[in-house]
Each structure stands twice: as structure tokens, then as C-alpha cells.
Amino acid sequence: MTSVKYTTATLLAAFVLTSTASAISYEAPSNYYNSATxxxxxxxxxxxxxxxxxxxxxxxxxxxxxxxxxxxxxxxxxxxxxxxxxxxxxxxxxxxxxxxxxxxxxxxxxxxxxxxxxxxxxxxxxxxxxxxxxxxxxxxxxxxxxxxxxxxxxxxxxxxxxxxxxxxxxxxxxxxxxxxxxxxxxxxxxxxxxxxxxxxxxxxxxxxxxxxxxxxxxxxxxxxxxxxxxxxxxxxxxxxxxxxxxxxxxxxMDQQNDTSLYFGSSANADGSSSKTVDLGTVIKGASSVNTSYTATLNKDGFDGTYYSVSTTSNLTSSVTGRYNAFAMDSSGSRDIHLNLDANTSQIGEQTGTVTVDNLDVTTQGGSGHGANDGDDTVTLALTVLDHSNASFSSSLDQDTLTIDFGYIEANKEFTETFDIFNYATSSFTADLDLDSITSSGDASAFDLDLNTFSNLAANDKATYTASINSAFSGPLQATYTLNLSDEDLPGATGSQTLSINLLANVAPIPEPTSLALLGLAGIITLSNRRRSL
Structure with a gap:
């Protein structure tokens, strides 16, 4: 005769593995205990x-x-x-x-x-x-x-x-x-x-x-x-x-069950407790995101109690259902492992909540105890941001900007302002970072007060100036390539570029000998006029 010991886990596993088990409920009919009041x-x-x-x-x-x-x-x-x-x-x-x-x-x-x-x-x-x-x-x-x-x-x-x-x-x-x-x-x-x-x-x-x-x-x-x-x-x-x-x-037993369940360091006066866990912020498409949290449920009181654990549809819990209990004769605690079923392809705040209900039915244990013990919740929250979008416009996605100073006289100063926007269609948009700037062409003929920056918020802008150094002459052209990325969060990408083209045609500065000849020609012309008089 072989003696076999079956744990709850073994029996549950056998139940789950049976093809018909998932469709079976062993609950009483919903109205069976309606008169037990x-x-x-x-x-x-x-x-x-x-x-x-x-x-x-x-x-x-x-x-x-x-x-x-x-x-x-x-x-x-x-x-x-x-x-x-x-x-x-x-x-x-x-x-x-x-x-x-x-x-x-x-x-x-x-x-x-x-x-x-x-x-x-x-x-x-x-x-x-x-x-x-x-x-x-x-x-x-x-x-x-x-x-x-x-x-x-x-x-x-x-x-x-x-x-x-x-x-x-x-x-x-x-x-x-x-x-x-x-x-x-x-x-x-x-x-x-x-x-x-x-x-x-x-x-x-x-x-x-x-x-x-x-x-x-x-x-x-x-x-x-x-x-x-x-x-x-x-x-x-x-x-x-x-x-x-x-x-x-x-x-x-009696009608004064003294149990109080709570998350955190203590319960509210009515026995309830609530905790929100910020799982952080990621950017759309992020992988390997931490969506897990271990919540510790505490019990005060020396009586025993059963409690139920329920979750929203996008949260899984290691403890579920109504057949959970704390033993008698001492306080206690139990870890509940939670996981948020987050979808990082969907922007916005994603939350899931677990709710614990002390099922005791006695009402004479005072506020916050037994049947008077308020529910306890833990909410996991993950924020998913859209990618940042660098633009020279606040109303459309503009990746190229051309500033043409036109024809400029020598030794004249000309300045133009321009903006860089984090163009966003959603409030859930990542900040924008400017990581590096490269230039080509006649870059030394222009002054650009542009430096790297970080954390330009959604729909915000940064204003800069471009000016021409008129010590140079002739047709001038320079191109500046701006390499930008999302803020430093999981899912960030660094594939954005903006391009600034600066153009100018600066008149040449006259040579010193040419200026002297022009002066002598003026003196001769004036002398001839006096003789004719």
C-alpha cells in the first residue's frame, strides 16, 4: 500500500493541467448565501x-x-x-x-x-x-x-x-x-x-x-x-x-474580531490603506521594462481572518481569490508578488490595482477591525511616453531651416533668431536632448550661439541666434547638422537630425591703395573746378 501526500500546489497543478479544468467553477450559485446576513x-x-x-x-x-x-x-x-x-x-x-x-x-x-x-x-x-x-x-x-x-x-x-x-x-x-x-x-x-x-x-x-x-x-x-x-x-x-x-x-468564537489588514507602515483609522508604486517612465517601444513589485500585506490583531485578493484585468498577483488566511495568536505579514501587464507600444499612464478585503463578518471589534476593516489597495503605475520630435516649427514637423542674410555691405552686422521646438501631439511625450553639432562649408564666417542641451519639454522651445561675420566677403554658405535624441530613458532613440543652412553674400572690403587713389581723384576734380571760375 503506497501512501501519497498531496500538497495544495500539487492538487492545483493537476487541476490546471486537465483540459476541462479551466472552464469549471466550484463556487456556490451566486444567490446561495443571500439570506446569511x-x-x-x-x-x-x-x-x-x-x-x-x-x-x-x-x-x-x-x-x-x-x-x-x-x-x-x-x-x-x-x-x-x-x-x-x-x-x-x-x-x-x-x-x-x-x-x-x-x-x-x-x-x-x-x-x-x-x-x-x-x-x-x-x-x-x-x-x-x-x-x-x-x-x-x-x-x-x-x-x-x-x-x-x-x-x-x-x-x-x-x-x-x-x-x-x-x-x-x-x-x-x-x-x-x-x-x-x-x-x-x-x-x-x-x-x-x-x-x-x-x-x-x-x-x-x-x-x-x-x-x-x-x-x-x-x-x-x-x-x-x-x-x-x-x-x-x-x-x-x-x-x-x-x-x-x-x-x-x-x-x-465571538463578534469582536480584532484583525486589521494593511499595506505600508500603518492603516488609516477605518483600517483601509492605499499605496501607489511608480514603476517609472519609459519611451514607446521600450523592452525589458520592470513591471513587478512585491507588496507586503500586514495583519494587526491576534484573531484569525480570511481575506480576498482581487485585481484589475491588467495586473497579476501571486495571491488571488477568497481562500487566504492569517493565523491566530499573533500579528503577521505576507508578501504578494504583483506584475503589471504593460503595453509599451501604447502611450499614456498604465495602471493596475490589487484590492484586499478582510472578509470577517463581525462588527463589534471597533472601527478598522473585522468587518469594519476598510479595503487595502496597491496600484502599480507605469508611464509610457511618445518619442520626442525635434522641429523648427511649433505647428508642423520641420527638419530643415534656411537663413539667407542676402547681400550685405562690408563691416555691417546682421543677426537672425530661430527656435528649436520639441514638437508634440501628446502631453505624454519624451523630453528632447541636443547631443552634438557638426558643421561644414564656411562655418567660420558665421556665428551660431547654439550649444548642446537636455530635457527640452514637450511643446517647449529654445531660442538661438545666427549672425554673419562680415570680415569675410563674397558668397558664403555653411551647413550645421544637429544630432538630437530622446531624453535618457528606457526606449530612447538617437536618430533625429535637424539641418540649418546659413547663406550670405558679403560685399568685398575696398583695398587701402584703392581708397588713396579715390581721394586724389577727388582733389584733382575740385582744383579743376576752381580754375574754371
Whole structure:
């Protein structure tokens, strides 16, 4: 006989790998618990009514067939998994040789009634373990080395501790003559409640338990053979403490749950918290962008609580769903790994949010505690900018500028101004950098007060001047090539160029000898005029 231990991760993996699994939900119908609106004993009465309505009790004999559908081994679907040791045995009944029908609530401690045959209250078990346990109540420390007898108590093993607790919660709610107590069992009482409630928060419902609850109810479940089926011996009711584990504290403990969950260093007065994580800014088309963040969820208080984790469609979380819990007796924390599904081909701010809801239903623990604990959120934000666009115009993409000074007399000064724009059609546009300037032609004949710059904002401009050095003469021409790029961010490119053409035709400066001759000619002309007079 081979004993196989299945962790929650193993069962989840088996579920995911089955072709039909992705389409199956083991949730209760959306209105199933609509009438569960109270707390304490009133809530217990409401749950009893819900779990009684429609209940079609199975017979003890029916369980020989039912267990094939409710306790299926996901790694060997012709087998069933047995409680306590998680041994995998054939699903076919063989007169109790391979497995027997174990009463979680011992038959000798419950009197007569349907609970003796209730699929929620019985599990297939190795006959020897069934006999060895007898009518011992459950007890022991979660995490101890092995299952089995623990003095006068019986420890079911870590993998079944929470399952057993929720089965007993069900029985003590569904059947009014049964009750749970601290310590040893007697008559119609079963224990140990203080241990059971701790196990409830330490061993949360896993895929196996959720599927089993749905199969007992009669819902469609994965056969692990590539198709789905329903249990032919279904009993048409559900275990509320599996579907809604948050009810257990109010029904079996008190109405002052003291838990408060929060992200960051502390919670607000109402228990809520919010945190926005800036993942930075990148430029359109960037690759290898960091979109991950680890958020630490903290718990204050000494009580246990369940919480749900939900996300927007573009965020993934390592923790999801409503079957998450913090244990009793201490504060605690848990890391939640988040990843934003960012699209760097789309400009703008991209955000994704995870929301944590403390599911406790008790209201007397004060503001910010239990049901009064506000939701907690973490938002990841990534900004994607369009590429910068260098231009000589504010209204169009102009890459070339020509400044023609025209014909210029010698020793005259002429200056022209011009602008360089970061021409943008979106407010989400990268800054512009001017990285280098090269020149050709008669560059020494011109003065350009242009230097490299960085971080020219979208739709902003930088103004410069160009002037002619009239010490030169004749037709002059110079070309300046400006090499520009996006600001220094992931995704930046440096492929932009602007071109400035400067033109001028400067009159030549007269030679000194030419000026002297012109002066002498003037004196002779004046002397001739005087003689004629």
C-alpha cells in the first residue's frame, strides 16, 4: 500500500493541467448565501436553514459510490484519496478491504440522524486508521511530525486538519443536536473547538476540498480524464464553511474580531490603506521594462481572518481569490508578488490595482477591525511616453531651416533668431536632448550661439541666434547638422537630425591703395573746378 501526500500546489497543478479544468467553477450559485446576513447564533440559524433547504440525504450505502466522485485522486482518477494518510486506493468498493467509510464526527457521539450518512461528514479512510482512531476527538498541534493518536486526541495530519475542522463546523450547524466544545468529547459534543478553529486558519480550503464540496452538492466537476461529470449520489447541499470560511469566527468564537489588514507602515483609522508604486517612465517601444513589485500585506490583531485578493484585468498577483488566511495568536505579514501587464507600444499612464478585503463578518471589534476593516489597495503605475520630435516649427514637423542674410555691405552686422521646438501631439511625450553639432562649408564666417542641451519639454522651445561675420566677403554658405535624441530613458532613440543652412553674400572690403587713389581723384576734380571760375 503506497501512501501519497498531496500538497495544495500539487492538487492545483493537476487541476490546471486537465483540459476541462479551466472552464469549471466550484463556487456556490451566486444567490446561495443571500439570506446569511446576521452574525453569531442568528447567522448559525440562517446557515442551518440554507444547508437544510433542498438537502436530499444519502444513505450509508450510497457512499460506496459517492466517494468515487467526491474524493477522486487528481493524479490517478480511477482512485480515491483517503483521509489522514492521503493514501491513493482504487475507487471501487471492495467490502471495506481497501477503504472504509470514516465518520469525522464519531457515530457513537452523535446519536441517530442523517449526519451518520452525510457525505460532508464522512470520508474514505484506511480501515486500520478508522479503527485506530475510534471515537477520539481531534487535537494536536498543526505542523507536528505525523498524523495519528496524540494522547487522548487524534491529529488528522496537516493536509486534512482544516478539512476536518470545516466538516465538524458543518455538522454542528446543520444538525441542531450536535455541538462543538473545547477539550474532550462526550455525548453529542465533539472537540477540541479551540484547536479546530486554529486549524481552520492554518489549512485553508484547497482545490481538492472545493471540488469535493461541489461534487457532494451535485455540481459539475472535473473527472481528471478530459471531461466533466456529476456525482450520481449527490445530496444537493453545500458546506458553508468551505464556501464562506469567514463565517466560522462569528458562529464559533465571538463578534469582536480584532484583525486589521494593511499595506505600508500603518492603516488609516477605518483600517483601509492605499499605496501607489511608480514603476517609472519609459519611451514607446521600450523592452525589458520592470513591471513587478512585491507588496507586503500586514495583519494587526491576534484573531484569525480570511481575506480576498482581487485585481484589475491588467495586473497579476501571486495571491488571488477568497481562500487566504492569517493565523491566530499573533500579528503577521505576507508578501504578494504583483506584475503589471504593460503595453509599451501604447502611450499614456498604465495602471493596475490589487484590492484586499478582510472578509470577517463581525462588527463589534471597533472601527478598522473585522468587518469594519476598510479595503487595502496597491496600484502599480507605469508611464509610457511618445518619442520626442525635434522641429523648427511649433505647428508642423520641420527638419530643415534656411537663413539667407542676402547681400550685405562690408563691416555691417546682421543677426537672425530661430527656435528649436520639441514638437508634440501628446502631453505624454519624451523630453528632447541636443547631443552634438557638426558643421561644414564656411562655418567660420558665421556665428551660431547654439550649444548642446537636455530635457527640452514637450511643446517647449529654445531660442538661438545666427549672425554673419562680415570680415569675410563674397558668397558664403555653411551647413550645421544637429544630432538630437530622446531624453535618457528606457526606449530612447538617437536618430533625429535637424539641418540649418546659413547663406550670405558679403560685399568685398575696398583695398587701402584703392581708397588713396579715390581721394586724389577727388582733389584733382575740385582744383579743376576752381580754375574754371
Amino acid at each position: 446576521s452574525t453569531g447564533s442568528a447567522l448559525k440559524s440562517q446557515l442551518r436553514q440554507i444547508m437544510t433547504n433542498g438537502h436530499d440525504p444519502t444513505s450509508y450505502d450510497d457512499l460506496k459510490t459517492a466517494f468515487k466522485y467526491t474524493d477522486t485522486d487528481p493524479n490517478n482518477p480511477n482512485n480515491v484519496l483517503l483521509i489522514y494518510d492521503r493514501d491513493s486506493q482504487t475507487g471501487n468498493w471492495n467490502s471495506g478491504d481497501f477503504w472504509d467509510r470514516e465518520h469525522i464526527w464519531p457515530k457513537s457521539l452523535q446519536g441517530s440522524g442523517s449526519n451518520r450518512n452525510d457525505s460532508h461528514a464522512l470520508r474514505p479512510s484506511t480501515p486500520k486508521l478508522n479503527s485506530t482512531r475510534g471515537n477520539k476527538p481531534f487535537g494536536g498541534t498543526y505542523g507536528q511530525t505525523s498524523m495519528g493518536a496524540n494522547g487522548s486526541f487524534w491529529y488528522p495530519g496537516d493536509q486534512d486538519a482544516g478539512d476536518v475542522a470545516r466538516s465538524l463546523f458543518y455538522s454542528a450547524t446543520r444538525y441542531s443536536h450536535l455541538s462543538l466544545k473545547n477539550g474532550s468529547a462526550s455525548n453529542n459534543n465533539m472537540g477540541d473547538l479551540s484547536g479546530l478553529i486554529r486549524w481552520h486558519y492554518l489549512d485553508t480550503p484547497d482545490e481538492f476540498e472545493l471540488r469535493r464540496n461541489h461534487a457532494v452538492y451535485g455540481g459539475e466537476v472535473d473527472s481528471y480524464k478530459g471531461y466533466t461529470y456529476t456525482n450520481p449520489k449527490a445530496q444537493n447541499n453545500r458546506n458553508a464553511y468551505i464556501d464562506r470560511p469567514e463565517y466560522a469566527w462569528s458562529v464559533y
